[in-house]
Amino acid sequence: MTGTVPAGVGSTRAPAAEGGVAEPDGGGEYALAVRSASSMRPEAVQARPLSALASLLGPSSSAVPSPGARVVRGAVTGVTLDSRRVRRGDLYVAVAGASRHGAEFAGAALAAGAAAILTDPEGRDAAVATGLPVLVVPDPRAVLGQVASWVYGKPAAGITLIGVTGTSGKSTSTFLLEAGLRAAGHRTGLVGGVEIRAGDVRFTPDLTTPEATDLQGLFALMREQGVSAAAMEVSSHALALGRVDGLFYDVSIFTNLSQDHLDFHRDLDDYFAAKARLFTPELSRLGVVNADDAHGRELAGTAKIPITTFSASGAPEADWRAEDVRLGSTGSRFRLVGPGGVEADVAVGLPGPFNVANTLGALVALVETGVPLQAAVTGVGEFTGVPGRMERVRGDGDVPGDVQVIVDYAHKPGAVESVLNSLRAVLDDGPDNRRAEPGGRLVVVLGCGGDRDRGKRPMMGEAAARLADVAILTSDNPRTEDPLAILAAMLEGALRVPQQERAHVVVEPDRAAAIRLAVGGASPGDVVVVAGKGHELGQYVGGEVIPFDDREVAAAAIAERNRARRAAGETAGA
Numbered sequence: 001m002t003g004t005v006p007a008g009v010g011s012t013r014a015p016a017a018e019g020g021v022a023e024p025d026g027g028g029e030y031a032l033a034v035r036s037a038s039s040m041r042p043e044a045v046q047a048r049p050l051s052a053l054a055s056l057l058g059p060s061s062s063a064v065p066s067p068g069a070r071v072v073r074g075a076v077t078g079v080t081l082d083s084r085r086v087r088r089g090d091l092y093v094a095v096a097g098a099s100r101h102g103a104e105f106a107g108a109a110l111a112a113g114a115a116a117i118l119t120d121p122e123g124r125d126a127a128v129a130t131g132l133p134v135l136v137v138p139d140p141r142a143v144l145g146q147v148a149s150w151v152y153g154k155p156a157a158g159i160t161l162i163g164v165t166g167t168s169g170k171s172t173s174t175f176l177l178e179a180g181l182r183a184a185g186h187r188t189g190l191v192g193g194v195e196i197r198a199g200d201v202r203f204t205p206d207l208t209t210p211e212a213t214d215l216q217g218l219f220a221l222m223r224e225q226g227v228s229a230a231a232m233e234v235s236s237h238a239l240a241l242g243r244v245d246g247l248f249y250d251v252s253i254f255t256n257l258s259q260d261h262l263d264f265h266r267d268l269d270d271y272f273a274a275k276a277r278l279f280t281p282e283l284s285r286l287g288v289v290n291a292d293d294a295h296g297r298e299l300a301g302t303a304k305i306p307i308t309t310f311s312a313s314g315a316p317e318a319d320w321r322a323e324d325v326r327l328g329s330t331g332s333r334f335r336l337v338g339p340g341g342v343e344a345d346v347a348v349g350l351p352g353p354f355n356v357a358n359t360l361g362a363l364v365a366l367v368e369t370g371v372p373l374q375a376a377v378t379g380v381g382e383f384t385g386v387p388g389r390m391e392r393v394r395g396d397g398d399v400p401g402d403v404q405v406i407v408d409y410a411h412k413p414g415a416v417e418s419v420l421n422s423l424r425a426v427l428d429d430g431p432d433n434r435r436a437e438p439g440g441r442l443v444v445v446l447g448c449g450g451d452r453d454r455g456k457r458p459m460m461g462e463a464a465a466r467l468a469d470v471a472i473l474t475s476d477n478p479r480t481e482d483p484l485a486i487l488a489a490m491l492e493g494a495l496r497v498p499q500q501e502r503a504h505v506v507v508e509p510d511r512a513a514a515i516r517l518a519v520g521g522a523s524p525g526d527v528v529v530v531a532g533k534g535h536e537l538g539q540y541v542g543g544e545v546i547p548f549d550d551r552e553v554a555a556a557a558i559a560e561r562n563r564a565r566r567a568a569g570e571t572a573g574a
């Protein structure tokens, strides 16, 4: 595996900042402004009596060392389910994990200053051995959201909250929502896998949807920051693991569903069931659902909360529609048509049909939370893009009309298809014209993660070979697997595409070399998409994270290409 992702091509960049601009880290101001997700807490500390917690947990709980007692002495000021994040006065919640039980770390929690432990019968003895007050419930994870909300005093109660779930489009939708909320005069919060914001305070996410303990701490900080409305990504993991329990969404959006995360969910039905949980009366008041998606239509028919539907393809049965859609290489325009004769002209600076759907869904949700339509339209119109999502990369000495290099986070078959289809749609000759000749070709560089859903690998290879002109298959977070084994499965999928319809397929396990090959070998007018990592700054190789930034590698490759072309006298500036 050595050499697959050379450590020498390390990133010096911090996570992307607001407005899609990534700034150098180097320990400067920017690095100080972004905090680690482990510190998502309110500034003010408030003590909550454990006796009240025992009452909250009800008859299923028991307090130790006085079994059956309803009163436990002491108080807690914070809560976490990770001993490494314990602060003095915290309630440490010891849950059974995928690989071990949190009670193994009860001693570490004590040493870090925990004031009490909440656990299950399996964790009881280890917890009691610490000498701390212990509460035992059958399934602590099931009550974690309520408990964390209690510890921080129901922090999200006064905040207008919009959730977004679906396989693709969650990040873009939440950024669009946040822009619309801001345009309507809200002070905003944003929760997702690209960035987390509580007013002026920013965090680097380590999960798309944080654990309930961190999430409630974050909302408590939002409350202190005067945040009045927030948009958040709600992953299927979060729904299955109860991370968002204890929150209530004014509006929840369903974008779409395609195969993903089958290493965690049993099958596609199980994955869909997890997403559908957001559209229940316990979690949301209203659902805004994409009627162009088959699972969206199913959800609209079965959900137990009111649903309003939208269609970016103008389906007449949808409540809200995008009509007169005009797709451009830098953005889209459409006419929004809603119930009761509502209409508005919308322009958004994000290319591709899927961004028409993301924008439409966001506008509907904004209107449903009381944002005036015009403010919503203005907000989304001013939005310039999510870091690492269809992000154009430039290099020193760029030459107009030369290759365009785009980095995108797409790492699932459906997302890769969307990206390639939308770029096809804006390449001059439309979607059906495959090109063997240089100029205007679509070149994709992509891989597939190790130790994750294996069924996705041939699908990714197949999508690339079917929709691009050149597909360079490479590594993407191989983790503990041999990258060549992953690539073999991707290649198998690519070869399912009949030869006359298939892209030119190249296998290059070294990701940096694959990017250099794509950029260096492109012709003027070609579009190169580096898919899979987007804003992420590392590659998981073996047990380590190796610094790696697709944008940095691509920018260096473009600069190298520009130098070589100038030296060969191929550009006007030569």
Ligand SMILES: CC(=O)N[C@H]1[C@@H](OP(=O)(O)OP(=O)(O)OC[C@H]2O[C@@H](n3ccc(=O)[nH]c3=O)[C@H](O)[C@@H]2O)O[C@H](CO)[C@@H](O)[C@@H]1O[C@H](C)C(=O)N[C@@H](C)C(=O)N[C@H](CCC(=O)O)C(=O)O
Pocket: 081, 082, 083, 084, 095, 096, 097, 098, 099, 100, 101, 102, 103, 105, 193, 206, 207, 208, 209, 210, 211, 235, 236, 237, 238, 241, 264
């Ligand atoms: C499958 C899953 O979600 N796993 C989460 C789960 O880990 P786990 O069950 O394996 O935990 P474990 O390692 O067995 O440990 C058991 C318990 O001991 C605790 N512990 C462990 C070690 C220690 O030193 N001290 C300690 O207290 C852990 O915090 C945990 O509570 O509990 C951990 C603690 O909260 C999470 O960090 C971990 O997320 C891992 C990192 C993860 O990768 N999750 C991904 C799959 C995820 O949730 N992804 C979704 C969707 C992404 C997308 O949109 O594509 C997301 O929302 O991010």
